[in-house]
Amino acid sequence: MxxxxxxxxxxxxxxxxxxxxxxxxxxxxxxxxxxxxxxxxxxxxxxxxxxNKEDVFKACMLDVYKPLLDICKSKLSNANTLKANLSIYAKENIIHIENALETYKIILHDLRQGEDFISSITVKIREQDIEMIKDCLTWAIQNKEIETLDNEHIIFLATIIVNTIDNTKKEFFIYETLKGDMLTKINWINNLLIQSLKLK
Missing domain, CATH: 1.10.10.60 (Homeodomain-like)
Known part of the structure; x- marks a missing residue:
């Protein structure tokens, strides 16, 4: 070896x-x-x-995140519509966090007390998520689903989409300020975005 x-x-x-x-x-x-x-x-x-412990925790969380990254990459495709891709991304995120929180109930309690210690972890995860959503937006442009955007606007939109889903997950699972079907609510937000981007 x-x-x-x-x-x-x-x-x-x-x-x-x-x-x-x-x-x-x-x-x-x-x-x-x-x-x-x-x-x-x-x-x-x-x-x-x-x-230190924070370094180990970061490695653990990135390892826990890897299956989500893999399954999203396997399901997202330029053969799908933008609506379908964003729905897949949101659904897999919800399934993943529901499973993770069931396993890590005590860590969820820690997160409710204060989540600052995981901010460096989420930065790396967000970078990979933003890249996936950038691909979805690029495919939608190539397939003439939405208007042509320059790279700066693609990055901006991808960041907004990822942040929206991340913040919605926090409101449901960490702060518990929102109730109901999270996927339906996220898809509603995504549909508003898609409608605003469609070719006139």
Missing amino acids: SNTSKDEFVKTQIIEAAKTVFETYGFRKANMALIAKASGKGRSTLYYYYK
């Missing part, structure tokens, strides 16, 4: 063990000693790969 492969194997072991620790203790009560014990690694090994 090459050094790179070995490092990835060890990091995977740590991440999987850390998920269990965070699921059991939440973010605030989890610590590096608990993660080291759960992974069967010495603390020196843990600190070789991750500088």
Whole structure:
């Protein structure tokens, strides 16, 4: 096994063990000693790969996010309408967060107390989401569903769409200020956007 492969194997072991620790203790009560014990690694090994608990948590959340990224990439297509692609993106996000929150109930409690500590994680995730939505908008332009937009406006719109869905998820799942069928509400917002972009 090459050094790179070995490092990835060890990091995977740590991440999987850390998920269990965070699921059991939440973010605030989890610590590096608990993660080291759960992974069967010495603390020196843990600190070789991750500088602190926040670093491990970030790796865990990116790993949890990967299946959502993969399934969105497999389902989003230039053969779909923009409406269909945005609906797929929203639906898969909702399914993913519902499953994740069921698993990480204690972490949800921590998030309700204050979510500042995960802001750096969401930046990386948002970048990948924005790229997917940029593709969807570009396909819609190529398929003459919506008016032609320059790259600056495509990036702006993709960012707004991702932010809208992210903020809506927070209102439903973290702040619990909104109730009802979230997908229907998100699709309604997306439809308003699509109507405004259609070729005249």
